[in-house]
Each structure stands twice: as structure tokens, then as C-alpha cells.
Amino acid sequence: MSQLEYIIQQVINAVSLGSLYALVAVGLSIVFGVLKLTNFAHGDVMMVGAFTTVLLIAAGMPFIPAMICGIAASAIAGFLIERIAYRPIRNAPDVTRLLTSLAVTYILENLGILLFTSSPRNFPLPDILNSSWQLSGGAITFTNINVLTVALTFVSLIGLGWFITRTTIGLGMRAAAEDMQAAQLVGLDVNKVIIVAFVVASAYAGLAGVLWAAQAGVVQPQMGFTPLLKAFVAAIIGGFGSISGALLGGYMLGALEIFIVAFLPDTVVPYRDAIVFALLIAFLLFRPGGLLQPNREIKL
Amino acid sequence: MRIPLAIAAAIVLAAIVAFGAPHVVGDYFVRVLLLIALNSILVLSLSLSNGFTGVFSLGHVGFIGAGAYAAGILSLTVQQKKALLPHLPDLLNWFSLPFLPATLAAGLFAAILAVIVGYPLMRLSGYFVSVATMGFLIIVNVVLINASDFTRGARTFTGVPLATTLPWVIGWLAVTLLVLSRLVYSPFGRRMKAVRDDTIAASAVGISVLRARLLAFVIGAFFAGVGGSLYAHYLGSFSPNTFYFAMTMNLIAMLVLGGMGSLSGAIIGVVCVSILSELLRGFERGFTIGDFTVPALFGASQIVLGFLFILIMIFRPKGIMGDRELTFGLSRRSANHNHKEGKDR
Numbered sequence: 243m244s245q246l247e248y249i250i251q252q253v254i255n256a257v258s259l260g261s262l263y264a265l266v267a268v269g270l271s272i273v274f275g276v277l278k279l280t281n282f283a284h285g286d287v288m289m290v291g292a293f294t295t296v297l298l299i300a301a302g303m304p305f306i307p308a309m310i311c312g313i314a315a316s317a318i319a320g321f322l323i324e325r326i327a328y329r330p331i332r333n334a335p336d337v338t339r340l341l342t343s344l345a346v347t348y349i350l351e352n353l354g355i356l357l358f359t360s361s362p363r364n365f366p367l368p369d370i371l372n373s374s375w376q377l378s379g380g381a382i383t384f385t386n387i388n389v390l391t392v393a394l395t396f397v398s399l400i401g402l403g404w405f406i407t408r409t410t411i412g413l414g415m416r417a418a419a420e421d422m423q424a425a426q427l428v429g430l431d432v433n434k435v436i437i438v439a440f441v442v443a444s445a446y447a448g449l450a451g452v453l454w455a456a457q458a459g460v461v462q463p464q465m466g467f468t469p470l471l472k473a474f475v476a477a478i479i480g481g482f483g484s485i486s487g488a489l490l491g492g493y494m495l496g497a498l499e500i501f502i503v504a505f506l507p508d509t510v511v512p513y514r515d516a517i518v519f520a521l522l523i524a525f526l527l528f529r530p531g532g533l534l535q536p537n538r539e540i541k542l
Numbered sequence: 543m544r545i546p547l548a549i550a551a552a553i554v555l556a557a558i559v560a561f562g563a564p565h566v567v568g569d570y571f572v573r574v575l576l577l578i579a580l581n582s583i584l585v586l587s588l589s590l591s592n593g594f595t596g597v598f599s600l601g602h603v604g605f606i607g608a609g610a611y612a613a614g615i616l617s618l619t620v621q622q623k624k625a626l627l628p629h630l631p632d633l634l635n636w637f638s639l640p641f642l643p644a645t646l647a648a649g650l651f652a653a654i655l656a657v658i659v660g661y662p663l664m665r666l667s668g669y670f671v672s673v674a675t676m677g678f679l680i681i682v683n684v685v686l687i688n689a690s691d692f693t694r695g696a697r698t699f700t701g702v703p704l705a706t707t708l709p710w711v712i713g714w715l716a717v718t719l720l721v722l723s724r725l726v727y728s729p730f731g732r733r734m735k736a737v738r739d740d741t742i743a744a745s746a747v748g749i750s751v752l753r754a755r756l757l758a759f760v761i762g763a764f765f766a767g768v769g770g771s772l773y774a775h776y777l778g779s780f781s782p783n784t785f786y787f788a789m790t791m792n793l794i795a796m797l798v799l800g801g802m803g804s805l806s807g808a809i810i811g812v813v814c815v816s817i818l819s820e821l822l823r824g825f826e827r828g829f830t831i832g833d834f835t836v837p838a839l840f841g842a843s844q845i846v847l848g849f850l851f852i853l854i855m856i857f858r859p860k861g862i863m864g865d866r867e868l869t870f871g872l873s874r875r876s877a878n879h880n881h882k883e884g885k886d887r
Contacts, residue, residue, distance in 0.1 A: 280669045280672070280673060327852050330856040331855055331856055331859075334855070334859060336598075336668045336669050337598045337668075337669075337672070338855055338859050340598070340669055340672055341794065341798060341851070341855060342851075342852055342855045342856075344791060344794070345795075345848045345849075345851040345852045345855065346848070346852070348791055348844060348847070348848040348851070349844075349845050349848035349849060349852075352841035352842075352844040352845045352848065353841070353845055354841075355840060355841040356839055356840065356841040356842060356845065359840075467787075471676075471680065474673060474676075475677075478673070512684075512687075512688040513684060513685075513688055515680060515681075515684045516680075516681045516684040516685060516688075519677035519678075519680045519681050519684075520677070520681060522673070522674070522677045523662070523663065523674045523677045523678070526666055526670050526673065526674045526677075527662050527663075527665065527666070527674075530666075530670060
């Protein structure tokens with residue numbers, strides 16, 4: 243295997259992983275942008291989507307409709323979480339809201355354990371998605387699910403871009419993210435905007451959850467936890483609350499992780515997550531606004 | 543130094559419970575009592591930064607884990623070290639510390655770690671500091687899993703002598719409570735609360751925000767390390783994931799339920815959550831009423847706790863106690879005591 247082929251293979255891996263991180267981070271950033279809420283429950287909304295998809299496939303539904311139902315289930319879960327848990331504490335201090343989202347996480351995860359036990363289940367991926375492409379004599383390989391992940395990320399993000407720049411409610415979301423009070427003063431229906439933001443973000447979580455589980459090959463109640471933490475890092479690197487920032491952060495994080503695994507010595511590789519979270523802390527300290535909002539002030 | 547009557551009475555009462563309980567009630571209740579006292583130490587140490595200083599750390603369990611492993615390594619016997627940790631550096635493998643020095647060393651280790659971590663991080667506020675300290679917890683977890691020369695990695699760390707008895711835990715709880723109550727209700731404690739209530743106003747009147755936060759963080763970490771050592775010597779064997787998000791969530795639930803600005807509230811929170819979990823755990827295993835059998839529902843108790851938590855956040859965000867204290871007449875005496883000392887200086 244030549245050096246070049248090795249590098250191309252790693253670029254493919256980085257784009258595939260980065261797409262997943264970007265999808266999760268975009269959802270987190272939408273919620274944070276509008277509500278200034280660090281939504282820990284986002285990972286569990288992913289889990290809802292993934293489990294729904296798996297159960298429907300097991301019941302005989304083809305992959306694509308099952309995935310769409312999974313995304314819908316996540317969107318409904320997000321809607322319910324906002325109505326039941328987050329709306330009553332919308333104006334409470336940061337910490338109260340953060341704690342509430344932790345409690346929602348705790349409930350959903352344990353509900354998952356109660357219903358499905360904590361042992362992992364296989365993700366029944368159709369053969370066509372599992373088949374792999376072999377280029378230059380097997381030195382470069384990737385599967386159709388990798389292709390699907392990258393394609394869906396691009397398509398869904400183009401859709402999101404259209405939504406937030408061309409529709410009234412999307413523009414309202416951006417206005418609310420900019421300045422909630424001013425948006426309210428000019429007659430924006432805040433409840434509607436927040437609900438839409440939550441549903442959109444949760445649908446993204448659902449899509450990310452299905453793709454994540456499909457790539458991992460398994461689903462389990464705690465599956466949302468790792469992607470959530472990674473997406474926090476991605477969103478903060480890019481600029482928390484900014485959608486393009488989340489996208490940039492997601493791909494950068496994917497590239498960094500693959501770089502550590504592929505090119506650094508074996509003694510360093512197990513510390514990958516420690517390096518990633520040290521980077522998170524460094525960003526919070528020195529550039530809390532992330533790459534795209536360098537002038538945001540540090541709040542003492 | 544003259545010890546006020548009420549404090550003496552409290553010490554005697556604690557001693558009676560600590561030494562007498564095992565003779566009066568069964569093993570199960572002794573274990574529940576021990577866990578309540580142990581968790582009280584952990585939640586009190588958490589309340590210093592999260593409750594009184596307004597720095598909501600999600601990384602506290604990182605210090606508990608660091609303390610547990612530090613104490614565990616120090617108190618293994620030399621033969622056990624050779625068998626279980628063959629690659630331990632020479633500096634550590636030729637001796638074995640008794641329980642008390644190992645616990646103190648664990649506290650100091652956690653405190654030093656807190657100085658290193660807190661010096662940069664205590665500049666952050668709000669969700670920034672929560673997310674950053676969560677990053678610290680994850681880093682600790684990754685290091686514990688991978689530094690297998692010291693920790694046996696993801697495998698169970700075992701062989702720690704089961705030295706944690708009820709008198710030890712109650713003794714440490716008394717020390718924690720004494721130190722924290724002196725600290726929180728001192729001029730320094732008022733600085734901490736000023737930083738929490740209005741950071742900008744506090745710094746405008748000349749309070750060093752960083753110093754107040756850092757000191758609270760470091761002292762909290764010391765007692766977290768001590769609690770970690772007690773936990774290690776209670777469990778005997780544990781793994782890196784013992785000290786991770788589940789424990790974090792549990793301690794935060796106790797703190798928030800009891801009230802974040804109150805020492806007695808912290809203990810009340812621990813007692814309530816512990817009793818509730820014990821009751822729910824019995825319920826969770828499944829039971830039979832007449833012909834009707836309720837199957838085992840694992841995870842149900844956490845779901846109930848989670849809903850309770852959300853209800854508290856919505857309807858009583860300051861917890862059971864809020865800022866109030868339950869003092870049993872102890873406070874005025876100790877307040878006078880402080881006042882006198884202040885004049886002497």
C-alpha cells in the first residue's frame with residue numbers, strides 16, 4: 243500500500259466520521275443558538291430515532307421508510323421534551339436549565355434500559371448498504387453506508403440552509419438566536435420559533451442517530467452519550483450556537499481524531515479522547531467564541 | 543480553646559451512633575447509614591464550589607476517582623503491588639500506607655490536581671465552566687483506563703483493604719462539616735457567596751473572583767479525594783467507570799434536592815435520595831400482590847428520580863432548604879466564636 247493511498251483512505255475516514263459529528267453538532271447548535279441551552283438530552287433523542295428504526299426494520303419495514311419514521315420519532319420526542327421539561331424553566335438561570343437537561347437524559351436512558359435492556363442489539367443493515375467499494379486493489383475501501391452518510395449530511399444541510407434563509411420561520415429562528423427580546427418586540431411568536439427549532443434539531447438528532455447506529459452496527463440505550471460529548475467539542479470549536487461553526491467543527495474534529503489514530507505513535511492513540519477534551523478546554527479558555535466568532539467576550 | 547456545649551453534645555451523639563449502631567441495628571442498616579455518611583462527605587465537598595461559589599462543576603467526580611485510585615495504590619500491601627501492579631514505578635512499590643495517611647495523601651493529591659486544573663478553569667462561568675469541568679472528568683476517565691501501570695486499566699482495581707467502618711466515616715463527616723461550616727460562615731464564605739450572587743459587583747468591591755473560586759474548588763477537591771479514599775476502602779474493588787457520569791448525576795441530584803446554598807440541606811438531600819433509592823430498589827426487583835405479579839423493572843428507580851428532579855427544577859429550584867440552615871442552636875455560638883476570633887486578630 244502506497245503512502246498516497248493510505249492518506250486518501252484516511253481522508254475518506256475523516257470525512258465520514260466528520261459528517262456524523264457535524265450532524266449531531268448542528269442539532270446542538272440550533273438549540274443553543276435559540277435557547278442558550280446546553281442540551282444534554284440531544285444524545286438520547288438520537289437513541290430514540292435509532293431504536294425506532296431498528297424495531298421497524300425488525301418488523302419488516304424497508305430501511306429508508308424505517309429511517310424516516312425514526313427521524314419522525316426523534317422529532318416528536320424533541321417536541322415533547324420541550325413542552326414538558328424545558329418550557330417551564332425557559333427563563334431560569336443557566337445552571338437550572340443545564341441540570342434539567344441532565345435529568346431528561348437520565349430519564350430517557352433509563353427508559354431505554356427498562357424497555358430494551360442495556361445489552362446492545364444488532365442493527366439490521368440491508369446488504370446493499372453494507373457492500374463495500376474497493377479501489378486500487380483494495381488499498382482504499384469504503385462502504386455504501388459511508389457514502390449515504392456523507393450524501394445525507396450534505397443534502398440535509400443544504401435543506402437547512404434554505405430553511406433558515408428563505409422561510410419566515412427560519413428567519414425567525416435566526417432573529418431569536420441573535421436577540422430573543424428584540425425578536426419578541428417586533429412581534430415574533432417565540433413559542434412557535436422555539437418549538438420549530440427543537441423539532442428541527444431533534445430531527446437532525448434522529449438522522450444522526452440512525453446513521454451512527456448503522457455505521458456502528460449496534461444500538462443500545464447509552465449509544466447517544468459519546469456522540470453527544472464529541473458534538474459538544476465540535477460545536478464549541480466551531481463557535482457554539484452557529485450552524486456553519488458546528489459544521490466546520492464537526493469536520494475538523496473528525497479530521498483530528500483520524501489524524502491521531504492514523505499518524506501518531508501507538509502509545510498516544512489510546513489517549514485520543516483526552517486530547518480531544520483538552521482541546522475543548524483550551525478553546526473555552528482562549529477562544530470561547532470558537533473559530534467563527536473570535537470576538538465573543540469571555541463572561542466572567 | 544473552649545468547646546461550646548452544643549458542639550460537644552453533637553460530637554458525643556455522633557460517636558454514640560458511630561460505635562453503637564452496629565450493635566443495635568442489622569448489617570443492612572449499618573451499610574445504609576455508612577453510605578449516607580459517605581455520600582454526605584462527597585455532596586458537602588461538591589456544595590462548596592457548585593453551591594456556595596456558583597461554579598457549577600461537572601468534574602467533581604474526577605477528584606473522587608483520583609483520590610480513590612491514589613489511596614488504593616498507597617494502601618495495597620507490597621505483595622499485592624507486585625502481583626497486581628507489576629509495572630508500578632520503584633518509588634511507589636516498596637511500601638504500604640495505613641488507612642489514615644493514605645486517605646490524607648489522597649485528599650492532598652486531589653487538592654493539588656484541583657490547583658492545576660482550577661487555575662485556568664476558574665476563569666470561566668456559567669455553562670462554560672460546566673462543560674470544561676466535564677471535559678476534565680472525561681480526561682480523568684481516559685487516563686485511569688489507559689495508565690494501566692498504575693490503575694490496572696479498565697480491569698477492576700482490587701485488593702484494597704476494607705478499612706472503611708462507620709466510625710471512620712462519621713469521624714470524617716464531622717471533620718468535613720466542621721471545616722466547611724467554619725469556612726462558609728466566615729468572611730471568606732461571604733466573599734464566595736458574593737462572587738456567586740453577582741460576580742461583577744463582587745470584583746468591583748475588590749474581591750478576587752479567581753482566588754475565591756479557586757480556594758473553594760481546591761478545598762472541595764481535598765474532601766472529594768478523602769471521600770474517594772473512603773469509597774475505595776469501602777468497596778475494596780472498583781474500576782474507572784465507578785467514578786463517572788452515573789456518580790456525577792447521583793451527587794448532583796442529592797445536592798440540588800437538598801438545596802445548593804446550605805450545608806444541612808446537602809445532608810438532607812443525601813438522606814432523602816438514599817432512602818428513596820433504597821425503597822425504589824426493593825420495588826424495582828418486582829413483587830407479588832395476591833395473584834398479581836409485578837415484574838422486575840430495572841431502571842425504574844432512576845426514572846422516578848429523574849422526574850422528581852425535573853419537578854424540583856420547575857417548582858422549587860432552590861431545593862428543600864435553599865439558603866437556610868438547620869442548626870439545632872449551634873450557629874449562634876459558632877457565630878459568636880468567629881466574632882471573638884476576628885476581634886483578637
